[in-house]
Amino acid sequence: MLEQHYRWKNRQLRDHVAVIDGEKPPNILLKNARFLHSTMRRWVEANIWIANDRIVYVGEKLPQKLDGCEVVNCENFTLVPGYIEPHVHPFQLYNPQSFAEYASQSGTTSFVSDNLVLFLFLKNKKAFSLMNELNKLPFSLFWWCRYDPMTELNQEDEKFSHRDVKSWIESGFVIQGGELTGWPKLLDGDDMILHWIQETKRLRKKN
């Protein structure tokens, strides 16, 4: 599987520390930023240093090294953390990338999407490598793992095989299970779906 186990590699973490220590410049500096501090729940003014895909410092200090750094004066802006869209079916008139690009214009940068189209039309290996590519875009794209299709399919059991569904549930891009259309089937005793729900929970993901 292509996805890596940790969000940042050791080398990247050491680079982040080098930026904070002033040995390397950040990539972006948001100067005089008035931003919503989501933990303190109030507006705060500070300088925000960004190294690649990570905010490495927020505070009064300015970096000593600025070579190659994009400096944005945020004096007239109000900054908020990227909004989260928790329920997307990203294969209507758009695709995950075009949907994210459109939504990001008004500040939504994280998405939790239905995997059904990827699951039905691609082999897992292809789907996971596509998700890996999508993850390189400047958005956070997460997925939910379907246990059943929107409508009954011929040979549904073959398509929704235990092996395939299980490897989706285990994927680092998947943070929840569902959405479930076949509730009557589950209530009538479909133990496979009940098992997948349990398995998702065991991995500390939501249903």
Ligand SMILES: [Zn+2]
């Ligand atoms: Zn839905």
